[in-house]
Structure formats: structure tokens, C-alpha cells
Amino acid sequence: MTGPAISVSGLRFTYGALEAVKGISFDVAPGEILGFLGPNGAGKSTTIKMLTGQLRPSGGGARVLGIDVSTDDPELQARIGVCFEEKNLYLNMSAKENLEFFASLYGIKDPDADGVLRRVGLADRASDRVKTFSKGMRQRMMISRAFINSPDVLFLDEPTDGLDPATAAAIRTTIQEEADRGVAVLLTTHDMFEADQLSDRVAFLNAGEIVALDTPENLKLRYGSRSVKVRLREGDGIREETWPLDDAAAATRLGALMTSPDLLTMHTEEATLEHIFIRLTGRGLAG
Numbered sequence: 001m002t003g004p005a006i007s008v009s010g011l012r013f014t015y016g017a018l019e020a021v022k023g024i025s026f027d028v029a030p031g032e033i034l035g036f037l038g039p040n041g042a043g044k045s046t047t048i049k050m051l052t053g054q055l056r057p058s059g060g061g062a063r064v065l066g067i068d069v070s071t072d073d074p075e076l077q078a079r080i081g082v083c084f085e086e087k088n089l090y091l092n093m094s095a096k097e098n099l100e101f102f103a104s105l106y107g108i109k110d111p112d113a114d115g116v117l118r119r120v121g122l123a124d125r126a127s128d129r130v131k132t133f134s135k136g137m138r139q140r141m142m143i144s145r146a147f148i149n150s151p152d153v154l155f156l157d158e159p160t161d162g163l164d165p166a167t168a169a170a171i172r173t174t175i176q177e178e179a180d181r182g183v184a185v186l187l188t189t190h191d192m193f194e195a196d197q198l199s200d201r202v203a204f205l206n207a208g209e210i211v212a213l214d215t216p217e218n219l220k221l222r223y224g225s226r227s228v229k230v231r232l233r234e235g236d237g238i239r240e241e242t243w244p245l246d247d248a249a250a251a252t253r254l255g256a257l258m259t260s261p262d263l264l265t266m267h268t269e270e271a272t273l274e275h276i277f278i279r280l281t282g283r284g285l286a287g
């Protein structure tokens with residue numbers, strides 16, 4: 001297709017008197033991963049629910065693969081993959097039966113359930129009932145479910161939350177592979193390493209508004225500042241100092257410290273997405 005896979009314009013949602021999403025606009029291109037970041041309650045889930053047809057927008061609009069999300073068009077559900085904690089799995093069915101059942105809802109005749117389970121590391125549990133699965137395995141099932149219809153757009157809400165590091169890394173690789181084959185991905189995560197590693201661009205959402213949207217590199221250049229952390233011997237103890245790296249006065253001070261006999265360690269700290277978010281909003285991503 002030409003044009004954006006996801007196109008959002010002035011999108012709003014109100015729960016009674018609460019305006020949870022306040023007129024946001026953004027696009028996601030085919031093959032692009034957009035990291036959708038913000039603290040609890042920022043409006044990420046509400047936005048995803050509107051884009052996946054679960055909530056009708058209160059104002060503005062959005063198109064996914066050219067389909068107006070407020071039209072209940074079944075083609076939308078057939079062409080998107082959603083990993084959202086609120087979607088349930090059938091606990092008495094096996095992993096494979098779950099995927100085959102979901103595939104049947106999309107009218108897919110011969111779903112590659114084994115292939116999808118292999119991609120999330122559950123191939124050897126294909127015949128086991130989901131009720132015997134651990135929390136992380138159920139999370140992997142949710143991800144596999146999002147892949148079963150070979151979607152053109154993926155909505156992934158904290159896909160690696162609660163997974164062990166090796167499994168999380170494998171899932172990130174899978175998400176990147178999907179993007180490489182042209183899938184547009186909207187990814188929410190509280191893991192800033194993951195956001196930085198995977199996102200082509202990042203949107204910071206705060207209190208229902210997008211406060212910044214750019215590549216991680218550009219955000220770091222524009223809002224981030226590098227610093228140097230110095231540890232010095234002081235009497236019987238240790239003193240720590242942090243100095244901005246791009247600052248003339250700091251350079252003079254750091255130059256003097258280099259030759260100090262009390263200098264223990266000195267290391268540079270890069271701007272992180274979390275630092276930038278705090279700077280932009282005065283809030284941490286976790287709360």
C-alpha cells in the first residue's frame with residue numbers, strides 16, 4: 001500500500017468527564033516501529049482500543065490500512081494483530097487449538113500454528129493445555145495470537161512484560177522481523193532499553209497529549225544532555241559528582257580532576273529516553 005499504515009488525526013476520547021486522549025495526531029508507515037511511551041494513565045491503552053475498533057473515538061479520527069476505525073469493518077480485524085493483556089486465552093484448549101480457533105475466526109484455512117509457536121519458543125508445548133502454562137508462557141501465547149493471521153499492522157501492548165531476558169530478546173527479534181517484512185508496529189513498553197532498541201520513532205504521551213515525537217537519536221540530541229559521573233576519595237569515604245559534558249565550566253573542573261590523586265573513577269553517561277521523558281514532563285515513566 002502507499003501512504004501510512006496508521007493515520008491518526010485529532011483523535012479524542014472521554015470517559016464521562018475525563019478527557020483521556022486529547023486530540024492526538026501521528027502516522028505510522030509500513031515497516032515502521034513507533035514506540036508509544038508514557039506513564040500509567042497517559043492514554044496509551046485508550047488510544048490502542050480506538051485504533052483496534054474496541055472503543056469509538058469521541059472526536060477526530062483514525063484510519064488503519066485505509067479503513068476508518070469507527071466503522072466496525074471486519075476487514076480491519078482480519079488484517080491487524082493485537083497483543084493486549086485483556087484479550088483472553090482459552091485455558092482448556094491446547095496452545096495449538098487456541099491458535100487454530102483464532103485463525104478460524106479470521107477465515108484462515110491452514111494456519112501455521114506450529115510455525116508461530118516456534119517463533120515464540122512454545123513449539124514443544126503445542127499440545128499442552130494453556131491452563132498448565134506459566135505467566136510468561138501465556139504472555140508468549142498472546143504474542144503468537146497476534147501473529148497468526150500474518151497481519152499488516154501489529155498493536156503490541158507491553159509484549160515483553162514479565163518475560164525472562166532471553167525470551168524477551170527473542171520476541172524483540174521477532175518484532176523486528178515483522179517490521180522488516182513491511183508490518184507497521186505500534187509498540188507500548190515501559191522498558192526504555194526496548195523502546196530505544198526497536199523504535200524507528202518514539203511518541204511520548206503524557207496526560208492524553210503527545211509531548212514529543214521523533215527518532216530516539218533526534219530526541220537525545222534535542223533534549224538530552226550527556227554527563228560525566230566522578231567518584232573521589234574524601235577522607236575515609238567517597239564523594240560522587242555529576243557534571244554536564246557539554247559545558248565549558250565543567251570541562252575546566254573535569255580537567256583539574258583528571259590529575260587529582262583522589263580520583264577513583266570517571267565515566268560518561270548518555271542521555272536516555274527516560275531522562276528525556278522526565279525532562280519533558282517532570283514525571284517518571286513508571287508512575
Ligand SMILES: Nc1ncnc2c1ncn2[C@@H]1O[C@H](COP(=O)(O)OP(=O)(O)OP(=O)(O)O)[C@@H](O)[C@H]1O
Pocket residue numbers: 015018020038039040041042043044045046047
Ligand atoms: N473504563 C474506564 N473508565 C473510566 N476511566 C478510564 C477507563 N479506562 C481508563 N480510564 C482512565 O483514562 C486514562 C487513560 O488510561 P489508559 O488506560 O489509556 O492509560 P495507559 O497509558 O494505557 O496506562 P498504563 O501504562 O497503566 O497501561 C486514565 O486516567 C484512566 O484512569
